[in-house]
Amino acid sequence: MAAEALDRFTKGKSVEDFKADEVLQAAVERKLGIIGEAFVHLREADGATADLFSDLRQIVGMRNRLVHGYDQLDVDVLWDTVVNHVPSLLHQVETMLD
Numbered sequence: 429m430a431a432e433a434l435d436r437f438t439k440g441k442s443v444e445d446f447k448a449d450e451v452l453q454a455a456v457e458r459k460l461g462i463i464g465e466a467f468v469h470l471r472e473a474d475g476a477t478a479d480l481f482s483d484l485r486q487i488v489g490m491r492n493r494l495v496h497g498y499d500q501l502d503v504d505v506l507w508d509t510v511v512n513h514v515p516s517l518l519h520q521v522e523t524m525l526d
Contacts, residue, residue: 430459430466431518434510443507456506457494463517464491481520483513 437455438446446452467487471478478484490509493501 429518429521430462431514431521434459434514435518438510443504446507447503453503453506456510457501460506460509461491461494464488464494467491480524481517483517487517
């Protein structure tokens with residue numbers, strides 16, 4: 429799962445490590461794009477389930493910015509998303525699957 433990969437990629441890293449590592453940044457952007465795309469498909473297939481995710485709009489919005497290049501994403505925003513929002517998203521998904 430992309431969220432689990434994000435955890436593996438960033439475990440033990442600091443924001444400074446993240447800012448200095450373009451490959452890690454690209455990997456994080458890719459996985460966030462995959463997560464966002466999954467939620468786009470979930471929303472189309474089962475809107476009621478998609479609505480259970482409190483950050484759905486933000487997730488899809490970030491995906492759109494990543495995929496379509498609407499604007500440049502600040503690396504601090506990417507880092508914040510990975511360390512402060514992806515873990516709760518992963519928890520929500522795991523809870524729903526149990």
